[in-house]
Structure formats: C-alpha cells, structure tokens
Amino acid sequence: LVIGSETLSRISDPHDRDSMIYSDGAGAVVLSAVESETPVGILSHVTRTDALEHAYLLRMAGSYNPEDKRNVYLKMNGRKLYEYALKTVPAAIKMAIDKSGLPITHIERILIHQANEKMDDAIVNRLYELYGITERPEFSMPMTISWLGNNSVATLPILYDLIVHKEVDNHRLNPGDHFAFASVGAGMHVNAMVYRVPE
Template sequence: MQGARIISVGSAVPDLRINNRDISQIVETSDEWIVTRTGIKERRVLTGANKSVVDLAYHAAMKALHNIRMDPLEIDLIILATSSPNDLFGSASKVQAKIGAKKAVAFDLTAACSGFVLAIVTAAQFVQNGSYKNILIIGADVLSKWIDWSDRKTCILFGDGAGAAIIQACSEEDNAILGFQLNTDGKQSDELSITYKENPYSLNTFQLFQGQFQYISMNGKEVYKFAVSKVPASITKCLNALDLSTKDVNWLLLHQANKRILKAVADRLSIDTCKIISNLSKYGNTSAASIPLALDEALQNNKITKEDIIVISGFGAGLTWGTVVIKWKC
C-alpha cells in the first residue's frame, strides 16, 4: 500500500450574487429571517446561455492545476461529484475534454451533499492500491436550475459553485488520508430529493411511461434532526478507529448546509466553534461544492497549517453521510 495526500485545491463560483433582500422580492421572507435560521446572507447563481456545471468544474480544476503548475496530461483519473450534470449520462467526460486531460479516465459520482467526501475516499482507494498516481476530484453543483423559486423552504438555501482537489500518491509514511466512515439510509430518501414524475401515454397497442424531473423537495425539520444526530456519531466512530479524540482535531469542515447544524454538531462533539471552517454566509448550500469551496478559502486565508488534523464530514440527500479525516501535508 502507498499513501495518498491532497497537494492542491481550487474553486470557482458564478459572478451573479443574489442576496436575501433580492429573495424577499420573490417570496415572503426577510434578510433577518433567513440569516437567523440559516446563516446565509447571499448565494451565487449561474446564468448565461449554455452555461452549466461543466463551466464551473473547469475553472475550479484549472485553478487547482495552475497552483502546482501541473500539466493536465499528468492526471490519470477525474471524479466529478455532482447531482446536477448537464447530461444525464454524466458530465465528467466533458470536463476531461475541456481541461485537456486526454489521458485521464473520467466518471461522475452522484451522492449529493456527501459527494465530495465520497470522491476523496474513492480517489484514495485508487491511489493507495497503486492504480493511479494523480487524481483530480471535483465537487460541483448548479442546483439553482432545480429550484422552485416560489418555494420559500428551498429557494433561500441553495447556490451554485465548484471546488477541486488533486490527490497524489506518496510514501506510506506521508499518507494524509487517515481514515473514513460512510453511511446510507435509503428509507429516508424522500426527505430530500428531486423526484421523477412519470406520465403514461399510448403508442399503438403499448402503454409507455415518460416524464421529467421535478424541483428540489425537502423536509427541513427531518433533515436537521438527521444531520445533528448522525454526523457527530460518524465523526466519533471515525476518530475512535484512528485512536484520535476531538482534542486532536484542529479544524472541523462540514458540508455548508445551515449554521445551526454546524454549531449543533460542534457542540455535541465538544469542539470549540472557533475550529469550524465556514463560508456559508456568502455561498449558501452548494451541495457537493460546499466542502472544497470552504477548504480552498481557508487555505487562501492561511488558516490551515502543515500537520493540522482536519475532520471533513458531508451529509445530505440519499440520505447519505460520511466522514474522512485528513492530515494536511502541504
């Protein structure tokens, strides 16, 4: 077995900002109401003809490559974590072509807000077993395209964005992906979903069914209860397996869903809130992009230093949740 470590990070967001006052012109709400309940002040939304998740993923990937002056031809594998591809067959191949990584295998990974955590874990397996040397993972979503802007429960929450990281093989002694813990509960999948509605129609003697995907639907109370109970348990289990305690944690990086969830998880783990990495107020819930977006910003602000222990946890639709513990080596 060889080691794996993150050697570069990059991110990208659309130019258009929609603040809470803008939202209050669409639905009955206010800046105070949204900030108090979610911590979100504004979000970014992708606009423009033929603009898609591929564009944001491309810019985030190129920033990660540029930071270490890596040629795209050195990338062996691309994993695009997204729930909003611009093609139902997947968008990773389009990213591969756009960045010029023609030697890389590319595929989509769909796990909603847990997607980037699963991408880290998946990439680490390929690296640690010797299959690939350089893997580009991207978390990117444009959920604004799947929002009912008349639904106050969801339109205040979501934004668009992308974040990328390059995971590279290293010696076993320098391994930085220390451990992980993953879970799924499909029985609760209806609590947060984009459902497919079928419509029957007749074709000669056959009855066929075709339809289309609906808007985002969410039971906020149930998702909150799920997150504040399952995420601390996942983190504790992962730390225990590594013989670490919460006192060893330098940074807590959670999926950026709601400030109350972030605080509740930290409180249950007795982790000081000053250790929470968050940029939720500026971007809202960007699904698979939220963790790498926040990680990139923290690095740019020099918050994270070499040898820091970072607990990363994602949670969301599926319902899925998971934790990965990394040691920062750069």
C-alpha cells in the same frame, strides 16, 4: 481527481423559502500518494447510507406556485433532515476520529457541509458532547454559507480551498494539522474523514 459541482439554480423553486440558500458552485482536488514516515493525508474515513428509510427527505416535486405545472424542483423535509443529521453526523465524525487513533483535542478544525449554520453548529456541539466536552474550541468550525450559500457537494472543496488561500477569517491549516471533513446529503448519505496536512 475528485470533483464536486452543483448548479442548484436550475432546480430551485423561487416560491419555496427552503430554496433561498441554494447556490451554484464547483471545486476539485487531486489526491496522490506520498511517502512519509508519519501518516499524512487521509488517516481514516466512515460512510453511512440510510436509503431505505430516508430516501425522500430530499426529492423532486412540483412548485409551490400553483400556476407552475410544468417544472419540478428540489424539495426537502427540513425538520426531518435536521433530526437525521443531528443523530447520524456527529456519530460518524466520532467514528472516523476514533478510527484514526487521535484524541479529539488533536483535531484543529471540522470542515462540515455548508447546509445550514444552525444545524452545523448543533452537529459540532453534539460531537464534542459525545467526548464529554461541553465547550468546544472557539475556531473549530469555519463557515461560508452566509456569503456563498449551500452549493451542496461543492461546499467542502470550496471551503478547503478558501482556508488554504487564507480567505476565511481566523482559520488556517498548517503542515501537521489534523482536521475532519463531514458531509450529509440526499439518499440519505453521511461521510466523515480525518486528514493530516502533509509537512
């Protein structure tokens, strides 16, 4: 049982515009082994940690309201975090895809942590550029941040569940489909995984 749960409303500074997209959410998934002639489920994964140099891109600090001297809130160095994500996440996804032995053209969807749509779009574009592809498939990256916000570690299980239950327009996962998960977060940590939907 893998659970992703956040209550970011408890640590969001109402005087910080970077906090405006934070939301609460939870998702869980049960992983189990199955016998299959063709490999299914998790085909490959890659993890990366850069805690020494980038530990404080996300940190706890005081409010931007000078009258609030008692509470601490989640703060981020948005520009540096954006640069870090663009440098590391596409490379990690590519490593996971290459490790799976699949060409990128076999990856139907990229399910990426819903932190910032502009950043996610740039990450996926850069991934395809690493393969020499200048135009990515139209429906390669489902997004929910515009209506669910950024609920941190819960974004991927929620996104997956919504796609499975056909609640994200133009995005379906069919038996035999391949897709990639990718996340980036505090630490800084990056994760990427290639998955094949069981038949």
